[in-house]
Amino acid sequence: MHEASIVQNLLEVALEKAKDYKANKITLIRIKVGEFAGVNQEALKFAFENFTKQTIAEKASLQIIPSPLLGKCQECDEVFEITKNSFKCSKCNSLKIDIISGQDLYIQDIEIE
Numbered sequence: 001m002h003e004a005s006i007v008q009n010l011l012e013v014a015l016e017k018a019k020d021y022k023a024n025k026i027t028l029i030r031i032k033v034g035e036f037a038g039v040n041q042e043a044l045k046f047a048f049e050n051f052t053k054q055t056i057a058e059k060a061s062l063q064i065i066p067s068p069l070l071g072k073c074q075e076c077d078e079v080f081e082i083t084k085n086s087f088k089c090s091k092c093n094s095l096k097i098d099i100i101s102g103q104d105l106y107i108q109d110i111e112i113e
């Protein structure tokens with residue numbers, strides 16, 4: 001399962017961070033998930049509950065913040081949100097765009113005690 005390995009990686013990072021701060025427990029893990037990262041949120045939560053068992057993140061809640069798909073125009077450098085209906089520059093209508101965010105998934109921050 002795709003989501004399981006994602007959660008494993010995220011949790012490793014979170015636990016490592018908590019260790020740096022000598023935390024007793026993690027109370028919240030906030031992650032940013034790109035709308036186009038292709039991740040099933042329910043599966044993500046399910047995997048999270050499984051993997052946090054017997055760790056200091058056992059009682060932590062998982063907050064998922066969706067991040068929009070952002071593109072940058074190669075012609076005019078405009079940065080804009082890409083929707084399914086408009087895969088082109090919102091300023092000059094160019095189709096030459098680079099995806100700059102929205103396909104990724106990472107920890108935004110964690111709360112510890």
Ligand SMILES: [Zn+2]
Pocket residue numbers: 073074075076077078089090091092093094
């Ligand atoms: Zn443009």
